[in-house]
Amino acid sequence: MPRIDEISKYYTKSELLDKIVNVLFYILAVLAIVLPFIKQEDIGNICSVIFVVLTVAYFILRYVSTLFFMPFADKMRRKQLLSNSFAISLIHESTEEYYNNPYAPSLKRLGANILENSLFSQRVLEKMLLRERVKVGLYFLLWVAALASRKISQDVVMVISQSVFSVEVLARWINIEILRFRCSEIYNELYKLFLTKAHKSTEAIPIILDGFSSYECSKAAGNVKLPSKIFLKINPEVSIEWEKVKNTLEIS
Secondary structure (H helix, E strand, O other), rough: OOOOOHHHHHHHHHHHHHHHHHHHHHEEEHHHHHHHOOOOHHHHHHHHHHHHHHHHHHHHHHHHHHHHHHHHHHHHOOOOHHHHOOOOOOOOEEEEOOOOOOOOOOHHHHHHHHHHHHHHHHHHHOOOOOOOHHHHHHHHHHHHHHHHHOOOOOOHHHHHHHHHHEEEEHHHHHHHHHHHHHHHHHHHHHHHHHOOOOOHHHOOOHHHHHHHHHHHHHHHHOOOOOOOHHHEEEEHHHHHHHHHHHHHHHHO
């Protein structure tokens, strides 16, 4: 049966806005560097107006994505997770081959679903961090070089500093690092639960619920969209890893 994910459509708007915001960020950074060097008053005024308009657009689009589209998409994903775990249709959209464990609808199935989610999230975040660490490193080297150079004006240094310590660069990298660490913690906790067969006892109830709430809260706090492109690319490899995990934990 082919993999079906009807929830992914809710992330489309957020992904589009994130791409636009990312482009606006770099345009604004370039304009901020160029503006002080423009000598012609007319051109300088036009560039200043463009800078202000793009800044307002950047602010609005970023927070529309962060405060509306992304939380709504995550809410629909959460409802689908619970629907799959307990065989109750909280929403009409469905998924096929998205969650892969044989347990009947139960709290135990929810725990296995979160274990699988946290594994896949870790692997996607690890791929994201390869790029983010390089990007932050290059920005940091550029920032240090600008600080050390006497030929670069303070205005340019200030713009580079604002870029390095902005939401798009340093803060994003930190959020991804923290989210990967938290997903790893959740995965290890649930792995230990299934390894020791403790999930068969009533004592597992608070542990699984804690794993569910921790996973969802970590996603909400990090506000990091896991790119579908990376997920689809690594899906075959991580799916094999998940099958090995199921065999080890005797999830059958």
